Amino acid sequence: MLIASQDLLRYVTEQLVRYMENPKKLRKEVKAAKEPWQLRWFGQIPTSLYLIRVKKQKAPIIDEQEPEEG
Known part of the structure; x- marks a missing residue:
């Protein structure tokens, strides 16, 4: 059991060092x-x-009102 925990500790330490070196x-x-x-x-x-749904939600809303003359 002690050897397995030492191996695990060694592996975790190696991974941490590799991460920090990058x-x-x-x-x-x-x-x-x-x-x-x-x-x-x-x-x-x-x-x-999902992408189709997001695209529809972001689509601009266009009013169909006629422009006012004035």
């Missing part, structure tokens, strides 16, 4: 390159439906 800019680029979790878990169809 520049902040590189970490942000790697994070930005990841695909969204919705796409990874559910595929293209739910993601496309």
Whole structure:
């Protein structure tokens, strides 16, 4: 049991050091390159439906009123 906990501690320490050695800019680029979790878990169809819904919500509302003459 003691050896397993030492291995775990060593692994966590190595991961932390590896993370801290990378520049902040590189970490942000790697994070930005990841695909969204919705796409990874559910595929293209739910993601496309979400994008369609967002697009409809952001569409401008056009009034059909006639311009006033004056």
